[in-house]
Amino acid sequence: MQDHPTPSLALAQPPPAATPPGEKLPLAAVALGLLALLVAAADADHNRARLSLYAALALVSGGALGWAWLAFGRPAAGWHPHDLWRRASTSRGAVAWATGVALTGFYVVLYWFPGLLENLIRALDPFSAWLRHRAADQWLLYGTFYTLAVLVLGGRALWKYRSTRYHLARTASVMFFQLGFSFLLPGLLLALQQPEYYFSYFWPLKYDYLFPDAVGKLLHGGGLGVFMVFWGVVLSFLATPVLTYFFGKRWYCAWVCGCGGLAETAGDAYRHLSDKSRTAWRWEMRLLYPILGLILLLTALLWVGASGAVPALGVVTGPLGQLYGFAIGSIFSGVVGVGFYPLLGSRVWCRFGCPMAAYLGLLQKHFSRFRISTNGGQCISCGNCSNACEMGIDVKQYAQRGAPIVRAACVGCGLCATACPRGVLNLENGPREGRLAASTFIHADSLRIL
Known part of the structure; x- marks a missing residue:
């Protein structure tokens, strides 16, 4: 007689296996891809480094998509918590800490020690020459990684939320704007000897686009430069209030913005980690709106200084702009905003540091x-x-x-x-x-x- 296990009648079922057997193969491909990426970074031979880099990107992308299909594409469509609080990777366990350290370390190297990425940068020279007609730099490398993360993990989101048309359209939108407006179009502008301009970013998020020096350079760059200035002004002060009145801040933060696009795709697995306490809300108020005020003050001071009315303002605006670029533009938006995904949730930058989120939030709460x-x-x-x-x-x-x-x-x-x-x-x-x-x-x- 064959014994059959008695099913448990307990309300709280035992935790599932850390990784189902079927998912181990694609995850192994991701691990091999990360190893190949380290090999490419350490190889001074640019041809070998290029092969290693392309192999790494293929393995990581293919493995991540294969895992996403197994985890979300095969089960029935609908909302599934997927035991996020019981997994070491999504509940601030050892895997989450290791991921956070790796992401933070990458941003530190990218901003302050780009020489360590030289082999990876040079491996992208042929692609950069094709797209931008110039040699690669650290920002092309970063843009490539960033865009692939949005596209690949956007595929994960499409499978995971395929039961809802709203999420399918929203995910496809952020993938489109990241690939087209934030990656390919700026590169094409460089190839045409035009300023590198991101049409999906504008003041106050891309605060320097309305600074006097930037506006002056664009206006002297011909008709396209004039259009860029016009685009930035219209989007910042006309289209943003109108669109936010009708649709709330979601039209930008959840459908267009590259920061939001990364949070909704690569950061989706960490959304539950956001602090819901009143203390966290108070810190939002203490940080977010003063940062918007700082951008307003800095922009106004720069324009007053550029008018020549107060020549001494240059002593103040220069250091103030550098401080903002370092503390907010680099450390907050990059090192903390993305590096701390596995520990603090996927919208740390949007909640506590983004001036565009503050601007849109005020419009949404009071006028939308x-x-x-x-x-x-x-x-x-x-x-x-x-x-x-x-x-x-x-x-x-x-x-x-x-x-x-x-x-x-x-x-x-x-x-x-x-x-x-x-x-x-x-x-x-x-x-x-x-x-x-x-x-x-x-x-x-x-x-x-x-």
């Missing part, structure tokens, strides 16, 4: 039609919505009260609504009238039992 409505009578307090929020919003607290979510921080990614098993949450662009009104609860006295 966007809100997330809630039906408190249907909420079962499962907490899936709060767990899915990458911006540190305790969505469950709003849903339990039937209160609409009108928060400056919300980027409208929609994962809270997708994660809800009861359809409590709904992203809306409705009229401003009644925007802050809570939903009406259905009381027992209003029900008729037939």
Whole structure:
């Protein structure tokens, strides 16, 4: 007689295996790709380094896509927590710390010790000559890695969220803008002897695009330069308020921005790590809006100094601009903003440092039609919505009260609504009238039992 194991009746099931057997092969390909990348970085022979680099990119990309298909493409479509809090890679375990150290170390080397990447940079010279008609530099290397991360892990997101058209369109959008507007188009402009310009970034995120020196160089660069200045001004002060009024900040933060694109693709596995405490919210207020104020002050001071009205301003604006570029533009947005994904969540930069997020957030909270409505009578307090929020919003607290979510921080990614098993949450662009009104609860006295 064959013995059959008795199924467990416990509510809390034992944790699953760390890595299912079928997923080990593609993960091994990723590991081999990372090893080949180290070999390329250490090989002074540019031809061998180039072969090693291309092999590394192929192995990492293919392995990551293969793993994503096995993990998310084969199971039934829909929201699955996938035991994120029980995995060492996504619950601040040893794997997460190792990943964070590796990412942080890469940014430190990229910003301050690029000579250590010289072999990798030279390996990209043929590609750079084809795209930009010039030799490669550290920023092309970084852009290549960044774009591949968005595209490859964007494929993961497409499989994972294929049950929702909103997420399919949103993911395809950030992939398109990163590849076309943030990678290929700037390279093409360089090939045409034009300024390297990123049309998907503008003031205050790309703060220097409206500085006097940058504007002067563009205006003297011919018709295209004039259009770039016009584009930056219109997007910053006209299109941004109008689009945010109708759609909230999600039109940019969740659909266009490269920082948001990386967070929504490469950082998706870490979204649940965002701190939902009131202390974290207070730090958002203490950091985010002063940074926006600093950009406003710096831009105004530079224009006043350029007018010649106060010549002594040059003594202040130069060091102030360098301080911002070092502390915020490099350390905060890169080293902390991406390097700390596995420890603090995927939107650290967006929550605490991005001046564009602050600007859009003020417009969204006070002047926008966007809100997330809630039906408190249907909420079962499962907490899936709060767990899915990458911006540190305790969505469950709003849903339990039937209160609409009108928060400056919300980027409208929609994962809270997708994660809800009861359809409590709904992203809306409705009229401003009644925007802050809570939903009406259905009381027992209003029900008729037939």
